[in-house]
Amino acid sequence: MILVWIVWVVAGFACLASAVAVVSFSNPFYSALALIGNLGSLAVLYLLLSAEFVAAAQVLVYAGAVMVMFLFVIAYVGPRLETPWAGGPGWQSLGAVLAAGAIFVEIIVAIALKAGGRLKHSEHVNAPFGSPGWIGRLFLTDHLLAFEITSIVLLVAAVGGVILGSHTRRRETA
Amino acid sequence: MLQGPGIAWYLGIAAFLFATGALGVLIRRNPLIILLSLEIMLNGGNLALIAFSRHAGNGAGQIFALAVMAVAASEVCVGLGLVVALHRRRLAMDVDKLSELRG
Numbered sequence: 630m631i632l633v634w635i636v637w638v639v640a641g642f643a644c645l646a647s648a649v650a651v652v653s654f655s656n657p658f659y660s661a662l663a664l665i666g667n668l669g670s671l672a673v674l675y676l677l678l679s680a681e682f683v684a685a686a687q688v689l690v691y692a693g694a695v696m697v698m699f700l701f702v703i704a705y706v707g708p709r710l711e712t713p714w715a716g717g718p719g720w721q722s723l724g725a726v727l728a729a730g731a732i733f734v735e736i737i738v739a740i741a742l743k744a745g746g747r748l749k750h751s752e753h754v755n756a757p758f759g760s761p762g763w764i765g766r767l768f769l770t771d772h773l774l775a776f777e778i779t780s781i782v783l784l785v786a787a788v789g790g791v792i793l794g795s796h797t798r799r800r801e802t803a
Numbered sequence: 804m805l806q807g808p809g810i811a812w813y814l815g816i817a818a819f820l821f822a823t824g825a826l827g828v829l830i831r832r833n834p835l836i837i838l839l840s841l842e843i844m845l846n847g848g849n850l851a852l853i854a855f856s857r858h859a860g861n862g863a864g865q866i867f868a869l870a871v872m873a874v875a876a877s878e879v880c881v882g883l884g885l886v887v888a889l890h891r892r893r894l895a896m897d898v899d900k901l902s903e904l905r906g
Contacts, residue, residue, distance in 0.1 A: 633807030641816050648820050648843050652827035657835045664839050671846055674816070677807060678857040683849075683865050690872055695842075695879050702883045703835060706890045725829035733822035740814055748814075751805040752860030764865060772866045779873045786877030793884035 633677065640673035655710050661699045668692040680759045805857065813854035820847030832897045834889070838882045845875045 643666060650663035668691045675684035757763040768776045820843055827840025849868045856864025886896075894901065 630806055637807050637812070641812070644816060645819055645823075648823040651836075651839050651843060652823055652831070657833060657839070660836050660839050664842060667843065668846065671850060674813065674850060675853055678805075678813065678853050680853045680857065680865050680868075683853060683868050686869060686872060690876065691842075691846075695876055698879060698883060699835075699839070702886055706835070706886060706896070709833060709896050722830050725826055728829060729822045729826035732825050733818055736818040736821060737815070740811075740818070748809060748811045748858065751810055751858045754857070754860045758860070758862070759865060763862065764869070767862045767866055768869075772863070775866060775870055779870050782877050783873055786880045790880045790884040793881070793888050 636673065637677055640670045640677070643667075643670040644674065656708055657703050658700070658708060661696060661703055664699075665692050665696050668696070678759075679754060682759055682761045682764045685761075810854050810858045814851055817847045817851035817854065820844070820850065823847075832899055834882070834886055834896060834898055837898065838879065838886075841878065841882075842875060845871055845878075 647663045647667040647670065651660045651667060654660045654663060668687060672684040672687040672692070675681075675687060824840045824842075824844030824847060827843065828837050831837055831840065849871050852864040852868045852871070856862065856868075889896065889901070
């Protein structure tokens, strides 16, 4: 019991700190590395919520494939430093901080109003909850349409990436 | 029985992640870091989905989280394609300076 709390505190703190680090680093390379830490600690939180398959997919798909692509593109484009707070707090950054704070307060208030009283007692779940076989059965029975539409979205995105790449190449040779 | 902290704590982390990502999107000018901040926002949403899925003992939230992951991968694919296209055309990596749609 106490071990779960310790793991939660460490993972939650790492999650919040790395999210702030992603936003505040001036070098995009460090931001991407901080985001890998963020995704890893989120996977630990998913494990605590007994979502084993989603945690594994998070590490494999996000922290693995997507972030490797990010790091590759950042290395390709080259480091472009940008100081987020350059020139003191202007009206733009002040407004951004206010807007982000308003979003945070709004989410908390909305959740507290709609579900505040019912968050105390979570349902009891059985052993196969969150396991790969259970997710696969849900995907191929109850949520088959979502599964198929996801594959179409991925296909369209891949075609879009190819078109973006080939278009600029043609312009350069012309 | 959910051991450790209750669902509300996870939802607090999710809200903070979403707000931090929104702050990054609003405050940064580099399109790469805007994409990274978008990932943080999507992950905040994912954490809330999985927390509510565990709370209700219902798998639909986890299915939705996996779909969000696929959408995030697609978004990264197109976004990084745009960044590479910007780099090839020697345009500035600054979303404030990219103000025209003409190719």
